[in-house]
Amino acid sequence: MQAKIMLDEATEPQDQLNLIDDLQRLGISYHFEDEIKHILTFINRKDDKNNEPRIKDLYATALEFRLLRQHGFNVSQEIFDCFKNEEGYFKPNLYEDTKGLLQLYEASFLSTEGERTLEVAREFTIKHLQDQILDQDSALLVHHALELPLHRTIPRAEARWFINLYSQNSDMNPILLELAQLDFNLVQATYQQELKQVSRWWKRICLAEKLPFARDRLVECFFCTIGGLFEPQYGLCRTILTKVMCLLTVIDDIYDVYGTLDELELFTLAFERWDVNAIDQLPDYMQICYLAVINFVNEIAYDVLTGKGVLIIPYLRNAWTDICKAYLQEAKWNFNGHTPTLEEYMENARITISSHVIMSHAFFIVTNPIEKEAVEYLQKYPGVIRWLTTILRLADDLATSSVRTS
Structure with a gap:
């Protein structure tokens, strides 16, 4: 006051x-x-x-x-x-x-x-x-x-x-200083509770335990969400996006360092089908990851459907399928020893940076009401998102190029 x-x-x-x-x-x-x-x-x-x-x-x-x-x-x-x-x-x-x-x-x-x-x-x-x-x-x-x-x-x-x-x-100004200190501590306590919540989820789905080859980046993923959405009222969005990024990290490692090309093609096909029955065609380590994503998306979709009256499964399915296809393309280049042109690489890399998947989930969590026109615009992968993903991809590649070349 x-x-x-x-x-x-x-x-x-x-x-x-x-x-x-x-x-x-x-x-x-x-x-x-x-x-x-x-x-x-x-x-x-x-x-x-x-x-x-x-x-x-x-x-x-x-x-x-x-x-x-x-x-x-x-x-x-x-x-x-x-x-x-x-x-x-x-x-x-x-x-x-x-x-x-x-x-x-x-x-x-x-x-x-x-x-x-x-x-x-x-x-x-x-x-x-x-x-x-x-x-x-x-x-x-x-x-x-x-x-x-x-x-x-x-x-x-x-x-x-x-x-x-x-x-x-x-x-x-002592009034501003006291308010800032109190606010920082209160919001920090909110973050700690949110991190406890997603930590329980991460432990429950057992991906870190069952897939030891994959990176366990829960805390880093949560910190990333604070970078974009630090206000306390966005707690639900932070927890959802942390889960999205954790799942994306595991899937990225499956495509990048562990799966064979045949397995990766089956994995991608399973996402295209978006059918629990497709799990029978997958090796054990892929089954648990695939089911974790399906359950996660269905849970979000249920909450949005009951709370906002919009069925979002088709849109999220497209987002996850698109990134799996892009990961598969990178895997094919790697297995075949093919060096893509810059244009080929960037067209695919704008998707593998995963921003579109993350923004799609954030949009449905934060937006209320959800307008059909806005959803359709987002699905068209508009220029504003293409340029954003280009910047993020180039920044990421610049930061990791020395690590990858070594």
Whole structure:
């Protein structure tokens, strides 16, 4: 309540933006989504109505730009033109403005294709932030940002780091600090209960015990879900997606390191049939995995059907079948010693990164009501998902290439 009053009482745009930034970095902004949206909408409309440069100060301009873009507002990169000289370069008098450079650096990561000003801004800020001699606190902030910009952090992990830093600031707000600490501990306790729940499920289905060749990545999978859905209200989605990723990891290892090509073809065919009777054609180690997936999907489908009135088995079946087919294609290339073209590889790898399977489950859990048009759009594998999966695949391959080549 006190934090909401603070948002209401902050009347100057700069004070409002600073407060919103603190709330976000402390990991508690989700409690004030309506208030934040109202403030940012007002600021954006006021700037558009005045039809003049927002703020001449680099720090304030960059902070406003970043927060507005984060929340979906259309803000032009041209607002930074006033900080350039006649040659189009950023002015030399900005070199010593550490706070402004840091905010401009963070803002540059919200660029879209072709925004040259923000590309130059990133190069400019990195160079001059690295060259500066800073006090201990400023150096800590700069080093942390250069190592991993805000736009690429895991929000909950970033909040834990920032809470500690914020507590040492001379101008910190004790109300916000206490709220952030309490919230972090309460949400952490929620995560622990969710992890206990999925751990019991994982132990009950016995995949780690019966398939010792497969990776046991339960905790890592759960942590991944926190990266995308950290708010406590998404607990059901976190547990479901953890299970999805655990099952995908086992299936990936079956295709990648254990199954023969004949067995893998039978396994893929079983998923295409989506029939418990198909289990008779599979070797023992595949039977338990296949049945675990079927039971898992049917359980989710039952809950969605009774809760939202939509039968989702056909859609989830397609998602699991598609990824098994893609895994099989990789296995065939491997067994046959075939090196695919880049185009062939990427077309298949966009599926094996498994994002579409994960997003399909998340969509049906989080969305209410479930609109038929949205489901059909998702099933068409639209461009927005194709580009997302391309980015994830390339990032994953860059991270694991040295391991695989060794």
